[in-house]
Amino acid sequence: TPEFEANIRQEFIDNIKRLRHHASLALWCGNNEMEMFVKQGTWVTKPTEVRDYLFMYERIIPEVLSEYDPDTFYWPASPSSGGSFDEPNDPNRGDVHYWEVWHGNKPFSEYRKYFFRYASEFGFQSFPSVKTLETVTDDPKELNPFSYVMEKHQRNYGGNGKIAKYMQAAYRYPENFSDFVYASQLLQADGIRYGVEHYRRNRGRCMGAIYWQLNDCWPVISWSSIDYYGRWKALHYYVKRFFAPVMLSCEEQSWMTVEADMNRQHFEFEKSIRLNVTNETLDAHRVLVKWAVRKTDATILREEEQWLEVPALSAVWMDKVELPQIDCFNEYVSYEAWENDQIISQGTVIFSYPKYFHYLNPGLAVRVDGDEIVVKAEAYAKSVEIRNENDDLILEDNYFDMNAGEYRVKILDGKPDGLKVRSVYDI
Structure with missing residues (x-):
């Protein structure tokens, strides 16, 4: 009705004026999942309600925004391919x-x-x-x-x-x-x-x-x-x-990436890695990528490194590396991206389900050194968790993978009282 339209129009004006100055405002979105479910008939009972959806989200709100915040982008719904019920959840368009x-x-x-x-x-x-x-x-x-x-x-x-x-x-x-x-x-x-x-x-x-x-x-x-x-x-x-601005990640082929057939032996499918560096900054980065095949006891079986030029706003793939002889249950791959003599991104990957991997007891030990917590491991430790007595620590890093050795993390908030540490080995 005209009265209802006047009511919601004023509500839109009030809220747009309230929020439009925020620096974090990337776009205005009309609604969550309504276009998709209206098209499916889930949230409507008669054609006039479909019409009213279009009035509200594809006429009234854009009109108000054109007057009160014309510089911020408007998207009619999430998910959407641009509106008008045109395949709202299409993987090839929109969100x-x-x-x-x-x-x-x-x-x-x-x-x-x-x-x-x-x-x-x-x-x-x-x-x-x-x-x-x-x-x-x-x-x-x-x-x-x-x-x-x-x-x-x-x-x-x-x-x-x-x-x-x-x-x-x-x-x-x-x-x-x-x-x-x-x-x-x-x-x-x-x-x-x-x-x-x-x-x-x-x-x-x-x-x-x-x-x-x-x-x-x-x-x-x-x-x-x-x-x-x-x-x-x-x-x-x-x-x-x-979500690090420059991130190194590994696309592996393993037990978890093939169609499962529990009657097949683990060596019957391809085992490989392909590393990728993504750069969401406005500057080019030159990074040194290092990776190694390791045994859980810290023995290094193979290691390689390569300099990589990563343009601004890009993702750069490295060559695929096949690892046919890797022992899925006792060996893993670690990888690191270095810039200015510092590790900026790192991780590890195993080639079996975690429940099948033969983790050695890492003998985790933890101590406090000033504003840092130092974790020591005698063997590969996956997803290391550090907790204090009240479980309210906020750390520079936590739930991390580590090779045998020491790993230091800064305390950002909370007191390191009654520290406890565990890894996937303890499950």
């Missing part, structure tokens, strides 16, 4: 919401089958810190993935079972609730990393990735990377690495 990983129960490797133009929503759940969950119950027996309290603090019906389903594919089943929480956070972090690294490696075709979600409005099991109390999950540390 895409992709949920086959998680809601569709597909493995992480499914991300590599798609080369979206802009992946504006995808995600994976995890449990928040045990300390956070202790605030919602006084009964220790409720600290169980399938208890009444835990299932009522789950944002997605059946989500705890879904986490467990993905967990059995990757990890040995944890023996206690704390290890279950830890493993769930590693799953979430690796899942989102898998997607973002793939999208960044294909820069030019894919021009952005936004994971769902940043934070929570209550203490809950959800897709967030920061929980209700501000505690960083493993994902948020991974975010620092996979």
Whole structure:
């Protein structure tokens, strides 16, 4: 009605004037998923509601923006291919919401089958810190993935079972609730990393990735990377690495990237790596890429290095390296990007599921040295987690892979009291 249009038009004006000066405002988006679901008939019951959608999001809002913020781009919906119900979730145009990983129960490797133009929503759940969950119950027996309290603090019906389903594919089943929480956070972090690294490696075709979600409005099991109390999950540390302005990543062929056939021996498929450096800065970078095949006990079997010129706003592939003789269960690859005598990006990759890999006991030890925490490992340690007594440390890095030796991280916030450390070996 004209009265309703006048009402919402004024609401749009008020909010545009309230927000238009923010430096972080990249674009105005009309709505979340409405174009897609209106087209499918999910959120409408009659044709006039389809008409009203077009009035609101493709006429009224653009008109108001043209007067009150003409310099900021408007996008009618997310996902969208530009509006008018023209295949809103088309992988070849506009932005895409992709949920086959998680809601569709597909493995992480499914991300590599798609080369979206802009992946504006995808995600994976995890449990928040045990300390956070202790605030919602006084009964220790409720600290169980399938208890009444835990299932009522789950944002997605059946989500705890879904986490467990993905967990059995990757990890040995944890023996206690704390290890279950830890493993769930590693799953979430690796899942989102898998997607973002793939999208960044294909820069030019894919021009952005936004994971769902940043934070929570209550203490809950959800897709967030920061929980209700501000505690960083493993994902948020991974975010620092996979959204680094200059990032080195590895596209490997392994057990997790082939169509699974448990009757085949592990040597029957190709094992290889292909390294890629992506640069989201406005300057060219010259980086030294180093990689090595290592045994878990720190023995180096092969190592190589190469200088790479990476133009501004680009992704540069290195040559594919086949590793047919690598022992999937006892050997791994480490990789590093160096610039100005400093490591700016690094990681490791194994060629079997984590639950099958023969981790040696890294004998992790931790000490405080001024404003730094020093972790010492006697063997390869994957996803090293450092916690203090209150689980409220914020560190320069955490949930990192390390070769045998020492690794130093700065303390950004919190007190290093009662430090504990663990890795995938402990699951």
